[in-house]
Amino acid sequence: MKKRILLVNSGGDCPGMNAVIRAIVKRATKETNWEVIGSVNGFDGILAEPLELVALNENRVRGIHVEGGTILKTNNKRNPFNFPVKQENGSFKNEDLSDKLIYNIRVLNFDAVIHIGGNESHKISYKLFKKGLNIVGIPKTINNDLSIAEYAFGFQTAVQVATEAVDKLVTTAKSHNRVLILEVMGRDAGWIGLHAAISGGADVCLIPEIPFTMDKVVEKLKSKYASNKRGFAIVVVAEGAYLKGEVPEKNHKGIARKIASNLKDINFEADIRETILGHLQRGGTPMALDRILATELGVKAFELVKEKYFGTMAIHQNSKLEAIDIEKVINQYNKVDLSHNLIKTAKGIGISFGD
Amino acid sequence: MKKRALVLTGGGDCPGLNAVIRGIVKRAHQTKEWEVVGSIQSFDGVLREPTEIINLDDETVAGIHYQGGTILGTTTKGGPLAWPVKENDGTWSFIDRSDEMIQKLKSMGIDAVINIGGDGSQRISQVLFEKGLNIIGVPKTIDNDLSATDYTFGYQTAVQIATEAVDRLVTTASSHNRVIILEVMGRDAGWIALSSAIAGGAEICLIPEIPYEIPKILEVINNRFIDGKGHVIIVVSEGAKSKDGDVLSKESDEVGNKNLKLGGIANKLLHDLKNAGCKADMRETVLGHLQRGGVPIAFDRILATQFGVKAMELAIEGTFGKMVAYNHPNVVSVPFLEAISKYHYVNTKSALVQTAKGIGMSFGD
Numbered sequence: 001m002k003k004r005i006l007l008v009n010s011g012g013d014c015p016g017m018n019a020v021i022r023a024i025v026k027r028a029t030k031e032t033n034w035e036v037i038g039s040v041n042g043f044d045g046i047l048a049e050p051l052e053l054v055a056l057n058e059n060r061v062r063g064i065h066v067e068g069g070t071i072l073k074t075n076n077k078r079n080p081f082n083f084p085v086k087q088e089n090g091s092f093k094n095e096d097l098s099d100k101l102i103y104n105i106r107v108l109n110f111d112a113v114i115h116i117g118g119n120e121s122h123k124i125s126y127k128l129f130k131k132g133l134n135i136v137g138i139p140k141t142i143n144n145d146l147s148i149a150e151y152a153f154g155f156q157t158a159v160q161v162a163t164e165a166v167d168k169l170v171t172t173a174k175s176h177n178r179v180l181i182l183e184v185m186g187r188d189a190g191w192i193g194l195h196a197a198i199s200g201g202a203d204v205c206l207i208p209e210i211p212f213t214m215d216k217v218v219e220k221l222k223s224k225y226a227s228n229k230r231g232f233a234i235v236v237v238a239e240g241a242y243l244k245g246e247v248p249e250k251n252h253k254g255i256a257r258k259i260a261s262n263l264k265d266i267n268f269e270a271d272i273r274e275t276i277l278g279h280l281q282r283g284g285t286p287m288a289l290d291r292i293l294a295t296e297l298g299v300k301a302f303e304l305v306k307e308k309y310f311g312t313m314a315i316h317q318n319s320k321l322e323a324i325d326i327e328k329v330i331n332q333y334n335k336v337d338l339s340h341n342l343i344k345t346a347k348g349i350g351i352s353f354g355d
Numbered sequence: 356m357k358k359r360a361l362v363l364t365g366g367g368d369c370p371g372l373n374a375v376i377r378g379i380v381k382r383a384h385q386t387k388e389w390e391v392v393g394s395i396q397s398f399d400g401v402l403r404e405p406t407e408i409i410n411l412d413d414e415t416v417a418g419i420h421y422q423g424g425t426i427l428g429t430t431t432k433g434g435p436l437a438w439p440v441k442e443n444d445g446t447w448s449f450i451d452r453s454d455e456m457i458q459k460l461k462s463m464g465i466d467a468v469i470n471i472g473g474d475g476s477q478r479i480s481q482v483l484f485e486k487g488l489n490i491i492g493v494p495k496t497i498d499n500d501l502s503a504t505d506y507t508f509g510y511q512t513a514v515q516i517a518t519e520a521v522d523r524l525v526t527t528a529s530s531h532n533r534v535i536i537l538e539v540m541g542r543d544a545g546w547i548a549l550s551s552a553i554a555g556g557a558e559i560c561l562i563p564e565i566p567y568e569i570p571k572i573l574e575v576i577n578n579r580f581i582d583g584k585g586h587v588i589i590v591v592s593e594g595a596k597s598k599d600g601d602v603l604s605k606e607s608d609e610v611g612n613k614n615l616k617l618g619g620i621a622n623k624l625l626h627d628l629k630n631a632g633c634k635a636d637m638r639e640t641v642l643g644h645l646q647r648g649g650v651p652i653a654f655d656r657i658l659a660t661q662f663g664v665k666a667m668e669l670a671i672e673g674t675f676g677k678m679v680a681y682n683h684p685n686v687v688s689v690p691f692l693e694a695i696s697k698y699h700y701v702n703t704k705s706a707l708v709q710t711a712k713g714i715g716m717s718f719g720d
Contacts, residue, residue: 022556026714065556066522156654163653167421199656201377201420288518288554289511289654295553296706299713318683319505321706341661341686348664349381 002035005305006110007056010042011076011118014142015286016153016294019065020116021072023298025056031306037110041073043080043124046104047097053108065291068157068284079124102133112305116140119330122313126326129311136304137313137326138297142282145189145334151316153294158185158281159195165277166200166234173232179221179263181274183256185281186238189335192281193238194342197351203233204352206255208240208248209336212354214262220352221268229269235259244355296321357390358466360670362411364425365397365434365472365479369497370651371508371659374420375471376427378663380411386671392465396428397472398435398479401456401463408463420656423512423649434479457488467670471495474695477678481691484676491669492678492691493662497647500544502697503689504680508659513540513646514550520642521555521588528586531636534576534628538621538641541592545701547646552590553710559587559717561624563594563602564701567719569631575717576628580635587635591624593617598720618643661686 007024009017021038028034036056039045045052054060054072064071078084080101084092105113112134115125118141125137144155162184169180182202184192190207197205204220206212217235225231241255242248256274263272286294293316300314300321312323336343346353362379364372376393383389394400395407409415409427419426433439435456437449460468470480471493480492494501499510517539528535537557539547545562552560559575561567572589579585594617596602603619621639628637651659658681665679665686677688701708711718 023710023714030713030715063525063556065554159657160653163656167650170418195653195657198660199420199653201418285522287652288515288551291518291554292550292707292710295714296710299710300706302713316706319706321709341684342657345378345657345661345664345686348385348668349378349660350385 001109002033003111004109005034005036005302006046006105006113007036007038007072007116008043008046008113009070009072009074009116009140010078010121011074011140012142013069013074013282014140014154015068015157015282015284016290017070017074017116017140018067019286019291019294020138020153020298021056021070022061022065023295024114024302025058025061027299027302029058038072042075042078043101044075044078047080047083047101051104065295066285068282068286076120081124081127098128098131102128102131105133112136112310114138114301114305119145119333122326122330126311126330129326134308134310136301136310138301139313139315139329143186143189144191151293153290153297154282154286155191156289157284157287158192159199160287161281161284162192162196162236162277163199165275166196166202166236169234169275170201170232173234176271177225177230177232178271178273179233179235179268181235181237181256181259181272183237183239183254183274183276185277187240188333190238190241191336193236193241194336194346197236198342198346198349200234200236202236202351204235204354205346206235206237206241206354207336208238208242209338210353210355211242211244213244214266216352217259217354218263218266218268220354221270225270231270233270356464358388359464360389360391360467360469360667361394361401361408361460361465362391362427362469363394363397363400363471364427364429364495365470365476366429366431366495367473367497368424368429368647369495369509370423370512370647370649371655372425372471372495373422374651374656374659375493375508375663375666376411376425377416377420378660379469379667380413380416382664382667384413389667389671393427396430397476398456399430399433401459402435402438402452420660421650423647423651436479436482453483453486457483457486460488467491467675469493469666469670474501477691477695480678481676481695484691489675491666491675492694493666494678494680494694497547498541498544499546500699501694502699503678503694505683506658506681508655508662509647509651510546511654512649512652513547514554515652516646516649517547517551517590517642518554520640521551521557521590524588524640525556525586528588532580532584532586534587534589534633534635534637536589536591536621536624536637536639538591538593538618538639540642540646542594542617544699545592545595548590548592548595549701549707549711552716553707553714555588555590557588557590557716559589559719560711561589561591561595561719562701563592563596565703565718565720566596566598568598569627571717572719573628573631573633576633576635589624591620593620595620597627
């Protein structure tokens with residue numbers, strides 16, 4: 001009988017997930033005695049009755065590396081340790097289904113699980129590993145907020161999408177002498193905002209790591225307008241950015257809109273408009289760089305399974321593929337360090353952080 | 356009086372050059388003590404009479420970071436160390452005008468020179484530095500073949516363009532059951548081919564570092580075709596060669612251009628495969644200068660901006676004789692000599708090659 005890998009992806013989707021899936025399947029197919037089966041919609045597929053599992057052969061994964069999203073579907077709300085179960089009276093109650101999960105995996109003769117997911121997903125991976133599951137992780141974060149990895153797949157595609165948005169906003173802002181505010185992803189880490197501001201050429205960049213004041217933002221914006229009110233300015237703001245002295249909001253209700261309304265309140269001389277990029281940053285064809293990174297991680301994860309390095313995660317570090325204990329990764333967070341060269345570069349070309 | 360920096364771009368163009376220029380100018384203007392001028396077509400702008408030097412103010416560099424090419428123009432020929440002079444009999448000779456040029460730069464009040472260019476440019480910079488010129492280098496190679504820096508700008512844009520070419524070739528190759536050969540840049544290093552082959556999903560990748568054998572390639576093609584149905588994408592570096600063959604090249608007919616002209620490997624491959632008995636329908640695409648054109652991707656603009664800012668900072672602090680380099684996640688500076696002493700070839704044991712083999716890609720070896 002062939003050895004079997006259960007492939008699970010969870011958390012928010014991210015361009016490159018399909019390239020990971022394809023790489024694992026192609027690598028496994030090179031061996032004669034391995035097969036890969038995917039669980040649909042995170043761990044739901046292996047917990048559902050009837051099961052929702054798909055056999056992943058070469059035909060099924062052909063060409064999917066060019067597509068964004070994930071052919072396995074995903075969700076960021078289901079935790080097998082705290083899983084919503086329908087009760088007899090029709091209501092839902094959260095239950096710990098981890099034993100059932102592990103039981104199902106064993107009964108179906110899976111030799112290992114590869115789990116693609118973000119920080120929260122890998123907290124689950126670690127708990128399952130502790131309960132005896134043979135699991136290998138692959139990091140997935142569009143925000144590049146994993147401290148240990150050099151780059152995470154999907155991130156460069158998001159930066160590219162945000163950059164192209166800045167490119168487009170520049171031409172219209174210039175024509176109308178407007179201030180345009182672009183809100184990008186980044187709840188706790190401002191990497192996308194920082195990268196897009198530098199590559200697109202924004203005037204102001206607001207990120208969660210540097211609380212800002214309206215006075216400083218206004219000062220920079222004013223400097224971009226001549227006395228005849230001609231000029232334009234672009235503000236790139238991470239969704240998690242916040243005003244100095246305020247507490248960061250939990251559910252991030254439109255920081256771009258808030259800045260725009262603050263500017264209107266003080267009768268800022270120019271027209272102000274905002275754009276919220278939202279899920280455009282997760283969609284579309286992954287950039288070459290992300291496809292390559294994703295493929296590397298997929299191949300490496302299979303090698304880790306084959307060598308039985310369970311409880312580890314495949315990562316890219318110093319141009320090498322490495323394995324690192326999941327435990328070491330899950331409680332670290334990669335925020336923008338204020339001494340990072342990108343901050344220096346941004347300041348060097350005159351970008352204001354509103355501080 | 357303000358201090359003056361002179362910027363110039365030399366060698367083949369590359370997406371991101373303008374972002375470097377903009378980074379330098381914007382950083383200089385933050386100081387209020389420096390101004391920046393540019394020499395047209397590398398050092399030629401300084402050497403020509405009258406000189407061709409332009410003022411680089413904020414207006415000139417506004418928005419140029421998303422344009423490919425270089426607003427300063429560039430050249431792959433000549434230079435201060437080998438300036439071409441036409442003799443009476445119609446032949447060309449080359450003279451060293453470096454001392455004259457250094458004098459000229461002094462009289463123009465230039466306090467620092469920032470030379471953005473490939474290994475040839477960095478070599479010229481080293482000679483000029485030894486002669487006392489205050490010069491700083493910024494690396495530029497679309498092939499990513501410099502070991503002193505983790506990445507060079509322009510390379511990722513080229514990979515992206517080559518990858519999109521593979522994406523397109525896949526749909527037509529599979530519709531017609533064809534073998535399609537894509538020739539990409541890479542004289543001595545196969546980075547662009549290897550990366551785009553992985554990202555695009557090619558079946559075969561041929562690079563200078565791994566000489567190929569026609570029978571091995573034919574075997575892969577035959578395995579991919581069943582009853583005449585199937586398709587194969589081959590990505591080949593212009594500098595790839597067979598185990599018993601040489602790189603296809605000819606000498607340039609441009610005066611002063613010492614670089615050999617490469618190209619034609621896709622066509623040769625097609626004929627060699629046909630002669631070896633390949634039954635499949637085959638086509639070739641040569642990507643050529645498309646790989647140097649267009650809007651740089653975000654990654655390259657960011658890297659280029661970091662290089663520009665760092666180069667200007669070296670000028671401000673008076674550090675000369677060095678080239679900026681990327682050492683993730685930092686931008687550092689390395690002496691010219693160190694920068695050009697080692698090429699960066701594809702290591703056949705590297706993660707990229709292992710990944711390619713892991714998903715079943717053949718290198719024809």
